[in-house]
Amino acid sequence: MSSILELQNLKKYFATQKAVDDISLAVERGQIFGLLGPNGAGKTTLIRMITGIFYPDEGQITFDGKKFDPINDVGHIGYMPEERGLYKKMKIGEQAMYLAQLKGLSKADALKKIKQWFIKFEMESWWNKKVEDLSKGMSQKLQFVTTVLHEPKLIILDEPFSGLDPVNSNLIKDEIFSLAKNGSTIIFSTHRMEQVEEICDHIALVNRGKKILDGTVKEVKQEFKENLFSVGIDHELSSVNGITPFEIVGKKKDLHIIKINEGSKPNDVLQYLLNQQTTIHSFNEILPSLNDIFIKLVEGTPAARQFQKI
Amino acid sequence: MKKIWLIIKREYLTRVRKKTFIISTLLFPILWIALIFGMGYLAKESVVNLKVAVIDSSGYFSAERLSQQNAIDKSSTLIPITTNADKIIADHKKEGYDGYIVIPAMSWKTGTDELLLKSNKSYGSSSTTIVEAKLNRMWNEIKNDSLQIDAVKQEILTGSRIKLKSENINDKTANVKTAEGIGYACGFLIYFILLIYGSQVMMGVMEEKTNRIAEVIVSSVKPFQMMLGKILGIGLVALTQFFLWIAFVLIIYNVGKFSGAGGGMANQLVGTMQSMFTGVDVPLILFCFAFYFLGGFFFYASLYGAIGSAVNEDMREAQSLSFPITMLVILSIALMSSTIANPTSPIAVWASIIPFSSPIVMMARIPFGVPNTVPWWQLGLSMASLVLGFMITVWFAGKIYRTGILMYGKKPSWKEMIKWAFRKN
Incomplete structure (x- = not known):
C-alpha cells in the first residue's frame, strides 16, 4: 500500500495564530483516516491546504505520488466542508450538474452519474425542486452526492453526519465503507469519537496547530491503556500492598475494576485469583475509549488560542 | 478556461431566466415613456x-x-x-x-x-x-x-427675425442641443448600469458567502476564476438587457416609419428621432458606449465584488463599505453636468481620461464630436487607461476576494482589506 497523500512539515501562519505549525502525516490508499482535534486546532486550515484553497507557507504536499498541483489535482478530490453550502434558489438537478462539471466531468458523464446516485439515494423526484424546499437532512444527502459524484481518489468529509437521522446516517456510513472498499481514500473529520471508533482505521489528533497523536485506532488504544481490567469473581476481592499484583480502583455492580501493578502481567493476576480458590466468571481488559484519550490530551488547551500573538 | 465558462453560464442563465429580469426589461422603457408623457399631462392638468x-x-x-x-x-x-x-x-x-x-x-x-x-x-x-x-x-x-x-405693417414689424445657430464645421455632429441630450442619456444609462449591476455583483458574492457554497466552489476552481466568472456573467446580463432595449426602440421606430398612419405617438417618436440623429455619428457612439459600459462595469463591479466578499450577510455593513465606491460613481455624474456645459474644459478632459470617471464623462463628451471636441489621442488615452484601470481593480479585488470569501466574523475595514491585497497568498 502506498500513500495517496503525504504532508511534510506543513506550515501555515496567519496574522494572529500559527494555524498549522509543522505537521507531517501520511494517508494510505483506501484508508478511512480520522482527522481529530478540538475546535480551532487547525483542522480546517489543514484541510484547506489539502484541497488547494490555501497554499502552505512552508512544507510540501504529495498527492498520488506526485507534488500536489492544486489546479489539476482538485478534480480528484471531493470535499464536503463542515459548513454546508448550496445555492438555495437553484434547481437540485442543475446544481448537481454544475458542481460535477466544475470538477471536470463532461455533461453526459455528469448526467449519467447523478442519475445513478439519485436512484441509489431515492432522490429522483427531487430534480426540479429547489434547495430551499429541502429539509436539512435532505440537503445533506445532496451535498454528499455532489462531493463523491466525480469518483474522487481522495474524499474529505468534515462532520458528515451532523443533522442526519439514524437511518440516513447509516446510509451515508455504508456509502463511506463501500467507497473505501472500491479504492477511494477518505479523510474524516469529526468530534464524535464513537463514530471514529466505528469507522476509522487510522487517526491523527491535531491540537494547537501540531500533530499530537498518529496511529491506527488499535495502536492508539494500546498506547494509552492503563492496565485496567474488570474481574468478575464469587467473593469480595481485596488488595494488599506488596502481595497482590494489582490494586483495586473501583467496583461496578459485581465487577471489580483493578489496575495491574507495574512489572506484573494479566496472567499473574489470574494465577493469584486461581490460588484464592474462587470462581472466575469474567476477566476483561478495559481499553480507554478514544473519547477519554481525546479529553486527556486536549484538556487544558486555552480556548482563546486564535488571539495569541506569534 | 472551461471552468470560467461554466461559471459565466450559470450566473447568466440563473439571472436571465428570472421573472424579475423579464419584467424589468419590459417595464423600464414603458415607465420611461410613461414618465415623459405623464409629466406633460400633469403639467397641463395643473393649469x-x-x-x-x-x-x-x-x-x-x-x-x-x-x-x-x-x-x-x-x-x-x-x-x-x-x-x-x-x-x-x-x-x-x-x-x-x-x-x-x-x-x-x-x-x-x-x-x-x-x-x-x-x-x-x-x-x-x-x-x-x-x-x-x-x-x-x-x-x-x-x-x-x-x-x-x-x-x-404689423406683419413687417414682427415677421422677420435674425436667428443665430452655431455649427462646428470640423465635426460631423448635430446641433449642441442634440449632443447634450445624447451625452446626458449615455451618461445616465452608464450610471444606472454601474450602480444596479455593480450591486448585483456584490449581492451575488454575498449570497455565495453566506450560503457557504463558496468553500465548495473554491475547492474546484480558483477564487479569482470564481469572481471573474461572476462579473462576466452579470456583465452579459446587463449587455443583454441593453440590446433588448435597443431592439425595442428599433422596432417602434420601424413600425412607426413603415406603417405611416401609425398614430400620433409613434409618428412623433420617428420624427423626433430622425431629426435628432441627423449628423450624429451613431456607429461611433454605439461602439464607444459598449466599450465604456463594459470597461466601467469591470472597473466598478470588481470593487463591489471585493466588498461583497469581505462582509457578512448584513446589508448595512455592505452599504457602509461600498459607500466610497458609490460616491465615486455619483461624483462622475456631477462631473458629467459640468462637462456637458463645457466639453473642452480641463476638468472635462481629465475627468474623461481618469478611469474612475471616464466611463460616464467621456460618454458625455463624445456626442459633441470626434476628433475635434475630443481629439483621437484623448479618446485613445482614455480607453487605454480604462483598460489598465479595470485590470488593476480586478487584480486588487481578486486578492481581497480570495481572503474575504472564506473569512467569517467581524466586518473588515478598508485598511485591512488593502492589507489582504498585498499579502502573499
Missing part, C-alpha cells in the same frame, strides 16, 4: 381656467375688445365690469370670480409697469401667465391702433 373681473379706468380695455380676445383664447375669461365694482372688490368669490384686476387711468404711450391680479388664493404661474399674455396682446393692439399700424 386653471381663471375667470377674472377687469375694472378698467383707462378706457382702453373695452368690453368689445375683451369679448373678442375671450373668443380667440378660451384658456381664461376676462369679464369687463362697469357697474357695482365695489361689490367685487369687497368679495369677488361671492360674485363668481377667481380674482380681479384694477386698471388705472394711463396713457397708451407710457402704459403701466405692472397690474395686480388680486385673488383670495394663489394660482400657479402657468395659469396667470395665460392672463398676462392675453392682456399684453390687447395692449399691443391698443398701441398699434393708436399708432395707426395696420395688419400689413
Whole structure:
C-alpha cells in the first residue's frame, strides 16, 4: 500500500495564530483516516491546504505520488466542508450538474452519474425542486452526492453526519465503507469519537496547530491503556500492598475494576485469583475509549488560542 | 478556461431566466415613456381656467375688445365690469370670480409697469401667465391702433427675425442641443448600469458567502476564476438587457416609419428621432458606449465584488463599505453636468481620461464630436487607461476576494482589506 497523500512539515501562519505549525502525516490508499482535534486546532486550515484553497507557507504536499498541483489535482478530490453550502434558489438537478462539471466531468458523464446516485439515494423526484424546499437532512444527502459524484481518489468529509437521522446516517456510513472498499481514500473529520471508533482505521489528533497523536485506532488504544481490567469473581476481592499484583480502583455492580501493578502481567493476576480458590466468571481488559484519550490530551488547551500573538 | 465558462453560464442563465429580469426589461422603457408623457399631462392638468373681473379706468380695455380676445383664447375669461365694482372688490368669490384686476387711468404711450391680479388664493404661474399674455396682446393692439399700424405693417414689424445657430464645421455632429441630450442619456444609462449591476455583483458574492457554497466552489476552481466568472456573467446580463432595449426602440421606430398612419405617438417618436440623429455619428457612439459600459462595469463591479466578499450577510455593513465606491460613481455624474456645459474644459478632459470617471464623462463628451471636441489621442488615452484601470481593480479585488470569501466574523475595514491585497497568498 502506498500513500495517496503525504504532508511534510506543513506550515501555515496567519496574522494572529500559527494555524498549522509543522505537521507531517501520511494517508494510505483506501484508508478511512480520522482527522481529530478540538475546535480551532487547525483542522480546517489543514484541510484547506489539502484541497488547494490555501497554499502552505512552508512544507510540501504529495498527492498520488506526485507534488500536489492544486489546479489539476482538485478534480480528484471531493470535499464536503463542515459548513454546508448550496445555492438555495437553484434547481437540485442543475446544481448537481454544475458542481460535477466544475470538477471536470463532461455533461453526459455528469448526467449519467447523478442519475445513478439519485436512484441509489431515492432522490429522483427531487430534480426540479429547489434547495430551499429541502429539509436539512435532505440537503445533506445532496451535498454528499455532489462531493463523491466525480469518483474522487481522495474524499474529505468534515462532520458528515451532523443533522442526519439514524437511518440516513447509516446510509451515508455504508456509502463511506463501500467507497473505501472500491479504492477511494477518505479523510474524516469529526468530534464524535464513537463514530471514529466505528469507522476509522487510522487517526491523527491535531491540537494547537501540531500533530499530537498518529496511529491506527488499535495502536492508539494500546498506547494509552492503563492496565485496567474488570474481574468478575464469587467473593469480595481485596488488595494488599506488596502481595497482590494489582490494586483495586473501583467496583461496578459485581465487577471489580483493578489496575495491574507495574512489572506484573494479566496472567499473574489470574494465577493469584486461581490460588484464592474462587470462581472466575469474567476477566476483561478495559481499553480507554478514544473519547477519554481525546479529553486527556486536549484538556487544558486555552480556548482563546486564535488571539495569541506569534 | 472551461471552468470560467461554466461559471459565466450559470450566473447568466440563473439571472436571465428570472421573472424579475423579464419584467424589468419590459417595464423600464414603458415607465420611461410613461414618465415623459405623464409629466406633460400633469403639467397641463395643473393649469386653471381663471375667470377674472377687469375694472378698467383707462378706457382702453373695452368690453368689445375683451369679448373678442375671450373668443380667440378660451384658456381664461376676462369679464369687463362697469357697474357695482365695489361689490367685487369687497368679495369677488361671492360674485363668481377667481380674482380681479384694477386698471388705472394711463396713457397708451407710457402704459403701466405692472397690474395686480388680486385673488383670495394663489394660482400657479402657468395659469396667470395665460392672463398676462392675453392682456399684453390687447395692449399691443391698443398701441398699434393708436399708432395707426395696420395688419400689413404689423406683419413687417414682427415677421422677420435674425436667428443665430452655431455649427462646428470640423465635426460631423448635430446641433449642441442634440449632443447634450445624447451625452446626458449615455451618461445616465452608464450610471444606472454601474450602480444596479455593480450591486448585483456584490449581492451575488454575498449570497455565495453566506450560503457557504463558496468553500465548495473554491475547492474546484480558483477564487479569482470564481469572481471573474461572476462579473462576466452579470456583465452579459446587463449587455443583454441593453440590446433588448435597443431592439425595442428599433422596432417602434420601424413600425412607426413603415406603417405611416401609425398614430400620433409613434409618428412623433420617428420624427423626433430622425431629426435628432441627423449628423450624429451613431456607429461611433454605439461602439464607444459598449466599450465604456463594459470597461466601467469591470472597473466598478470588481470593487463591489471585493466588498461583497469581505462582509457578512448584513446589508448595512455592505452599504457602509461600498459607500466610497458609490460616491465615486455619483461624483462622475456631477462631473458629467459640468462637462456637458463645457466639453473642452480641463476638468472635462481629465475627468474623461481618469478611469474612475471616464466611463460616464467621456460618454458625455463624445456626442459633441470626434476628433475635434475630443481629439483621437484623448479618446485613445482614455480607453487605454480604462483598460489598465479595470485590470488593476480586478487584480486588487481578486486578492481581497480570495481572503474575504472564506473569512467569517467581524466586518473588515478598508485598511485591512488593502492589507489582504498585498499579502502573499
